Amino acid sequence: MAVATARRPRSKSGGAARFSTFFWRFPWLRPLLLLSPPMAWFVVIYLASLATLLITAFWAINPFTTQIVQVWNLGNFERILEEPAYRAIIGRTVLMAALVTVTDAVLAFPFAYFMARVASRRVQTLLFAAVLLPLWASYLARVYAWILILNHNGLLNWSLQSIGLPPADIGYTNVAMWVVFSYIWLPFMIIPTYAALERVPESLLEAAADLGARRWRAVRDVVLPLALPGVVAGSIFTFSLTLGDYITPILVGGAGSSFIGNVIYSNVGIANNIPFAAALAMVPIAIMAVYLLIAQRLGAFEAL
């Protein structure tokens, strides 16, 4: 019992002593008390509202008064599956999210590699500031800046014409959305990739060199597999943020640029069809659930 005696807290006077004795006797109580407020918050606010959403999706509205009719049915989901327009919108949203994720991964990897393994301490700090600086400006300001660059009389066309090239009319198209999304979410890919790259031990690279691997071979066979969880972690941000966005499609998208979020928005705000909006909101939730499962398999959560 010597160990236990040594660990016994110093006795205090009155209630405080009784409390600490109590916690000492029931060691599981302390984490329980610490965790219960945030857990209660999580369960009540987040999970309960998700559950409400799920239930609402199986209801309908009275088309005359637009009030919710609590009759269980699958009509909303059938409509999503049967209407080609909704399938096209879901497909476009997922494809854009995937495209943006791949673009950001390709752009971020060399950048993060340079930051983590090549740059001096000083340059590293400067690059860090450069990556994070855009996050200081509002999302809207950055999107509007891109509108000014991409529109017909914008910076891009002006530059192209001044060097004698024909104008690239990509303002208000899906290409414009791809460019803007890739720009806006890039920092969210660079940071986790950088963190993962920095953790690759120098000794492994030295070992690879000792075994005759050239630098490029070492990057491919040693660094890349070890950094992959970081890239996957970053892709969770880029993918989910693109998947859930509805402002960029409104601002830089053209005709045929609606995202899932835009349809949800118009069903809540214009049509007042909350059940259908809820059913549609299930789609990105389901997609993200699958995505997170795959990401977990690839070890993304250890890299976060």
Place this chain on the structure above:
Amino acid sequence: MKLGALAAFVALTLAACGGTNNNTGNTQAPPPTANLKPLDKVGTGEGQLNLIAWEGYVDDSWAKPFTQQTGCVINAKYAGSSDEMVSLMKNGGGGQYDMVSASGDADLRLIYSGDVRPMNEKLIPDWTNFQTYFKNPPYNTISGIHYGISLQWGPNTLLYSTAKFPNKPTSWAVIYDPANKGLITVPDNPIQIADAALYLMKTQPKLGIKDPYELTKPQFDAAVKLLTDQRPLIKKYWALASDEISLFQNGDVVVGAAWPYQTIQLKAAGAKVDETIPEEGATGWGDTWMLATKAPHPNCAYLWTQYVSTAKVQAEQALFFGETPVNTQACAQMEALQAGSCAQYHANAPGSYFDTIKFWKTPISTCPDGSQSCITYDQWVSAWTTIKG
């Protein structure tokens, strides 16, 4: 202006596909409040007035003098959409709200759900000075009973670049013409289907469209097809007036559907644009002050309606928002405030001008021939999603 109103229509329908509710056919019956007798004399103000309004419709510049004159202190609740107005007005205003500045798309729903009550136009002295059309517009007057007093209106015009079109376009055909591919913008609003129907009314008379807001299935499908074919030609569906202004300024588009507000702003900025109402006519919107069934301060409500109908306040509000007064006497006041504004906003338009404008109303299942087979607004909304893609 009413960006919210444009973005926010309300589904009013008689269950073409739902089938489970019992509301079918109640547009045939008179509104529930039709027999409520309106006031026949305006008494002393109750000291308070609770309004639901579009943001800025109760601006201090004309609301303060009103309070000084009448002693009615205004408590304004600004609504972001027609939908919000309808839900705030549920249960006749709940004994809390007195009036709502509803737009044409919300009016029928407020009237048929019994949330607003008839008003006595004889108590509004300026009513006799109103443009004839706005004395009894079909969106707020049913069987001769006034469920509100018209306030302001605006047309949806064809805006075009004079550099691209030296000759004024005479037809809406320019916004459906593949020659203008990628240079067209139209509002991101399901009511745009009515604009297509208006065009088809003249160009495809065999469809037999009589009213662009009351469409049978084949007529509706034809309008949706016209808009679906138009989609590849569209540069952008605009949501805010400012979006359309920058599209024209930057040369992204050369022609589109707009409000007079955009034309005025663009011209003021020196852009080479002009507007026209093509030979097929145009759609338009109109706002109405409506009295809640359970209004707790009816005298102040009438005093307010009298006040906002006067030429001076009509002119102030018109210039504040870029909309047009219904009071014909407001023209001189507008000129005094801003020279040339009366003609710019069509405030001096002759009666024949209003024959060319089809004012917004909520699509309901009642067809022009009285049958119940017309396409309801909730289907307009879902068709619009399909059209935009």
